[in-house]
Amino acid sequence: MKYQIIPVTPFQQNCSVIWCDKTLKAAVVDPGGDIDRILAEITKLGLSVDKILLTHGHIDHVGGAASLAANLSVPIIGPHEADKFWLDNLVKQSQNFGFARAEAFEPTQYLKEGDVVTIGEQTVNVLHCPGHTPGHIVFFNAQSALAWVGDVLFRGSIGRTDFPQSNHQDLLHSITTKLWPLGKNVSFIPGHGPMSTFAEERQHNPFVADQLFD
Template sequence: MKYQIIPVTPFQQNCSVIWCEKTLKAAVVDPGGNIDRILAEVAKLGVNVEKILLTHGHIDHVGGAAELAKKLAVPIIGPHIADKFWLENLVKQSQNFGFPRTEAFEPTQYLNEGDEVSVGEQHLQVLHCPGHTPGHIVFYDKIANLAWVGDVLFRGSIGRTDFPQSNHQDLLHSITTKLWPLGLNVSFIPGHGPMSTFADERQHNPFVADQLFD
């Protein structure tokens, strides 16, 4: 799977255009805003977007999803249905965080643990990783050893758990029982900030380093 990261919104959220090199079919992961910037990158890459993928329901990750889906005539896939309340409250989210007014929407399909999403001839495994939000999911490309983890894990940090229905222990459990078993060599694209690897985080991350759980 090929990818291009596009920071969007004042929160500098890592939206990604991902595509199958053989077919040039593509998906957009977490289009939080700046739709014109995303469309310009899609045109530059010469790929054909066939779906939008969402990791969770926070506005900096989904704020542009409905508009982009309408412009491209593509479905919105994800997150897990436990984040439905976040998508239903997008108007309030946009007010609270100073974003342009964003209307509630319903994705074409919610995702569950063990589902698989195709992008051209490439496939992404779906992991349900609650904690930051109850319906947060992670997309994992087994062939490329690459994961899109949203706001579950960051380089040197983890997702916030001070939101409604967030849970710190659930987040730690998701990271240690869902992500770590994928392997040390997995690289990941977080929702914000630079990429890292699970090996680096297991050694250095002050929240989830292995030595904390010995």
């Protein structure tokens, strides 16, 4: 699985274009905004995008999804249905965070634990990882040992849990029981900031390092 990270919005959210290098079929993960930049990158890479994937319903991750889907005539897939209230509330979210007005939308398909999404000849597995939001999901490509974790986990930190229906214990449980079993060799692309590996976070992350749970 190939990928290109495109930081978007004033929050510098890590939108990703991900693709199968054999077929050049692609998906866009979390297009929060700056649609022109995303489209330019797709064109530059010569890719054929056939879906948009969402990790959760926060404005900086989904604000451009409906516009991009309409531009490319592709479906929006994800997040888990427990984040529907965030998508329904996008007008207020955009006002609260100073974003351009984003209208509420309904994804073509919600995702749940155990679902598999196909991108060309590649697949990504879906893990439901609540905590930051109740419907947050993570995408995992086993072939490349790569995960797109949204705002669940960051290099040296974890997602905020001061939002409506966030839960700190749920977040810790998601990380330790859903992410860690994927393997220490897994590299991950977080919703913000630099990439890291599960091995690095299990050793040094002050919130979820292994020694905290011994």
